[in-house]
Amino acid sequence: xxxxxxxxxxxxxxxxxxxxxxxxxxxxxxxxxxxxxxxxxxxxxxxxxxxxxxxxxxxxxxxxxxxxxxxxxxxxxxxxxxxxxxxxxxxxxxxxxxxxxxxxxxxxxxxxxxxxxxxxxxxxxxxxxxxxxxxxxxxxxxxxxxxxxxxxxxxxxxxxxxxxxxxxxxxxxxxxxxxxxxxxxxxxxxxxxxxxxxxxxxxxxxxxxxxxxxxxxxxxxxxxxxxxxxxxxxxxxxxxxxxxxxxxxxxxxxxxxxxxxxxxxxxxxxxxxxxxxxxxxxxxxxxxxxxxxxxxxxxxxxxxxxxxxxxxxxxxxxxxxxxxxxxxxxxxxxxxxxxxxxxxxxxxxxxxxxxxxxxxxxxxxxxxxxxxxxxxxxxxxxxxxxxxxxxxxxxxxxxxxxxxxxxxxxxxxxxxxxxxxxxxxxxxxxxxxxxxxxxxxxxxxxxxxxxxxxxxxxxxxxxxxxxxxxxxxxxxxxxxxxxxxxxxxxxxxxxxxxxxxxxxxxxxxxxxxxxxxxxxxxxxxxxxxxxxxxxxxxxxxxxxxxxxxxxxxxxxxxxxxxxxxxxxxxxxxxxxxxxxxxxxxxxxxxxxxxxxxxxxxxxxxxxxxxxxxxxxxx
Numbered sequence: 001x002x003x004x005x006x007x008x009x010x011x012x013x014x015x016x017x018x019x020x021x022x023x024x025x026x027x028x029x030x031x032x033x034x035x036x037x038x039x040x041x042x043x044x045x046x047x048x049x050x051x052x053x054x055x056x057x058x059x060x061x062x063x064x065x066x067x068x069x070x071x072x073x074x075x076x077x078x079x080x081x082x083x084x085x086x087x088x089x090x091x092x093x094x095x096x097x098x099x100x101x102x103x104x105x106x107x108x109x110x111x112x113x114x115x116x117x118x119x120x121x122x123x124x125x126x127x128x129x130x131x132x133x134x135x136x137x138x139x140x141x142x143x144x145x146x147x148x149x150x151x152x153x154x155x156x157x158x159x160x161x162x163x164x165x166x167x168x169x170x171x172x173x174x175x176x177x178x179x180x181x182x183x184x185x186x187x188x189x190x191x192x193x194x195x196x197x198x199x200x201x202x203x204x205x206x207x208x209x210x211x212x213x214x215x216x217x218x219x220x221x222x223x224x225x226x227x228x229x230x231x232x233x234x235x236x237x238x239x240x241x242x243x244x245x246x247x248x249x250x251x252x253x254x255x256x257x258x259x260x261x262x263x264x265x266x267x268x269x270x271x272x273x274x275x276x277x278x279x280x281x282x283x284x285x286x287x288x289x290x291x292x293x294x295x296x297x298x299x300x301x302x303x304x305x306x307x308x309x310x311x312x313x314x315x316x317x318x319x320x321x322x323x324x325x326x327x328x329x330x331x332x333x334x335x336x337x338x339x340x341x342x343x344x345x346x347x348x349x350x351x352x353x354x355x356x357x358x359x360x361x362x363x364x365x366x367x368x369x370x371x372x373x374x375x376x377x378x379x380x381x382x383x384x385x386x387x388x389x390x391x392x393x394x395x396x397x398x399x400x401x402x403x404x405x406x407x408x409x410x411x412x413x414x415x416x417x418x419x420x421x422x423x424x425x426x427x428x429x430x431x432x433x434x435x436x437x438x439x440x441x442x443x444x445x446x447x448x449x450x451x452x453x454x455x456x457x458x459x460x461x462x463x464x465x466x467x468x469x470x471x472x473x474x475x476x477x478x479x480x481x482x483x484x485x486x487x488x489x490x491x492x493x494x495x496x497x498x499x500x501x502x503x504x505x506x507x508x509x510x511x512x513x514x515x516x517x518x519x520x521x522x523x524x525x526x527x528x529x530x531x532x533x534x535x536x537x538x539x540x541x542x543x544x545x546x547x548x549x550x551x552x553x554x555x556x557x558x559x560x561x562x563x564x565x566x567x568x569x570x571x572x573x574x575x576x577x578x579x580x581x582x583x584x585x586x587x588x589x590x591x592x593x594x595x596x597x598x599x600x601x602x603x604x605x606x607x608x609x610x611x612x613x614x615x616x617x618x
Contacts, residue, residue, distance in 0.1 A: 001283055001324040002065070003286065003287050004284065006116065006206075008020070008022045010023075010117050010118055010126075010128075011114065013094075013131075013132065018077075018132065019076055020074075021073075021096075022116070023058075023071075023116060023246075024066045024068070024070075025250070028480070029060045030235075031066045034060075036098060036099075036132065037058065038072055038096055039053035039056075039096060039098070040074065040095075041054065041088075041094065042086065044091060044092065044317065051456070054079065065283075066260065068282060077089060082371045085249050092129075094129075094130060096114070096128070097111055097114075097583075098109070099112060102254070112248070112250075113546065114204075115284070118207040120203075120207060120209060126202065128477070131392035141223060144340075144341045146300075146349040149371060150196055152470045153180055153182055153183065154185050154471065156184075156187070157178075157475040158199075158474060160212060160496075161189070161475065161498050163480070163563055165211075165212055166220070167210050167217060173225055173228050176230060179478060179520065180521060180523075181230060183351070183455075185234075189209055190236075191495060194494070195211050196496045198492075200237050201241075201271050202245065203220070203242050204236050206288060207336060215295075221381065222296055233301055233302055233351050235304055236288070236301045237305070238288075238309060239274060240268070240270045248272040250334065259278060260281050261274055265310050265456065266307035268307065268309070274308070276316050276317040276318075277319075280565070282316060293329065299342075299350070300351025303355060303369075304355050306363050310363070312359075313367060319366065319618070353369065353568065354371075354373065356372065360376075361408055368414050369564030372420050373426075377400070379435045380400045381400060381403075382424075382435055394540055398551055400463065401536035401537075403467075405534035405551065406467075417599065419470055421469060421470045422464055422467045422470065422471050424464055428483060431449060431480075431601060433449035434447075434448075436453040437449065438484060449482035451480050451503075452510045455610075457480070457512065458609055459566050461519065462519060462564055462610075463562040465529075466522075466562045475499055479512055481503060519586060522613065526615065527555050528560050536549075537552075538573075543573060547565055547566045548566075548606060549566065550564070559615065560613075560616075561577070561583070561613070564611040565607060565609065568609065570605060572605050574601045575604050579598050579616055583614040584614065587612060588612075593614060
């Protein structure tokens with residue numbers, strides 16, 4: 001894969017008021033009679049009567065790698081204003097779009113977005129800033145190191161729901177650091193057409209959507225996160241694009257084959273499939289990765305819907321992209337500057353996380369991904385919560401025990417450590433509390449889980465934050481957010497669900513956040529809870545039949561027993577501890593075991609809808 005020459009693509013403004021435009025449009029040229037125009041207007045003029053965008057003609061030449069390249073240069077400082085009181089010529093944001101006139105006709109295809117734009121306006125408008133000053137990174141950025149994979153405690157959030165925008169999210173970073181979070185997974189910041197949107201139907205890739213803030217705001221957010229010891233990874237959508245994206249939109253209107261989109265991978269009903277058989281497509285997304293790593297200093301990516309562009313371990317799609325991205329960053333070792341963040345002694349800590357829910361083990365094993373989403377733990381926890389006293393309860397409890405150990409997932413490969421994410425909530429699903437009862441509303445979309453049953457969630461949270469893998473919380477989960485989400489339809493992606501920070505002060509919120517804080521602190525204190533071996537005690541008669549789940553985590557001499565009770569009654573069970581000595585109960589500091597003899601069966605008390613963690617102290 002090759003990096004695109006971004007210095008000649010998109011719109012770039014110089015300090016003296018000159019703006020250059022460049023775009024690849026293969027198979028469309030002046031020689032065939034096509035005419036391409038850039039329509040430009042100052043942002044403050046765009047909604048005023050009688051002020052229309054100024055139109056500038058562009059010209060094409062043949063690029064040996066990607067076909068026709070169109071460009072134009074505009075001297076903003078000498079261009080006549082469209083009206084005396086226009087803002088044209090002043091510093092600030094200018095929005096623009098392209099339009100194409102077809103040969104031998106007056107037919108014009110308008111509202112073509114620039115696929116290489118670094119900034120955006122509303123809808124299908126791209127933009128650039130006259131007088132833009134590059135961001136000045138904090139000096140501490142040179143010392144920032146990405147945490148090792150096994151030490152990550154992840155928090156998924158959406159910028160405008162979590163903090164209202166990038167500035168508000170920066171203000172909440174101290175809260176996340178205090179909670180114990182050291183990595184944030186940000187839902188797509190790509191440009192989209194609608195103000196309320198999850199971001200999975202992208203129109204623009206090389207900048208942040210205008211509804212969150214501008215590129216300086218995004219850089220400031222990542223800089224501030226790094227200063228607080230928090231890595232940032234972005235959710236990237238490469239397997240499909242919006243129907244309004246430049247290439248399917250324009251080439252569809254012309255009735256000619258798109259140089260960017262087409263059948264590839266698994267056919268999911270999302271947007272328009274990208275075709276990784278084409279070098280423009282491959283190099284485009286490779287350049288997107290490089291741009292975000294180099295310009296914005298992100299620490300890695302979560303790749304959405306990998307089956308959309310999976311064509312095997314040696315194909316030209318997903319596996320090649322993550323390999324080339326890995327090698328790109330490895331090649332920066334020794335260059336210094338912000339690239340130092342990926343290298344800590346012998347460790348290489350670029351985060352590349354696959355979302356292949358069909359076969360997460362395949363994506364992790366057969367590519368240079370070093371972690372993966374997987375819905376198996378979430379699905380099993382959901383089934384257990386809904387099982388009640390049914391015959392399947394014990395079976396689901398056993399399955400959850402296996403899920404806490406990530407049975408079947410690789411721990412290394414391709415010269416790197418590997419693991420999977422562990423979660424019981426994410427943006428795709430209703431809040432976990434909803435499985436314990438719903439508060440009915442006249443409008444189905446406004447249904448909510450019964451927060452009065454907060455206590456039922458506790459053993460699941462203990463399992464999540466003591467399990468193998470990378471634990472992930474979805475925004476507000478730590479204080480019992482409770483909105484319901486439909487399984488399909490526009491109600492999932494086109495409703496705004498801002499975090500209810502007032503929940504933090506309720507009794508339910510206080511109880512859950514107290515538990516989460518304690519569990520995260522324990523995970524940081526106890527190496528065995530982060531990177532230790534896992535052993536699940538599959539003993540139906542002694543444990544599962546009584547609603548109990550027991551597993552241990554061990555790293556060298558460090559040993560912790562996790563005992564969970566998913567029932568509504570306290571349970572006393574027997575357990576045979578492996579070593580002589582004292583075992584401290586870590587969650588409440590109660591029920592300590594001061595005089596254990598190895599091999600002796602001891603009675604242990606596990607409270608209802610809760611758990612205990614006993615750690616050997618020698």
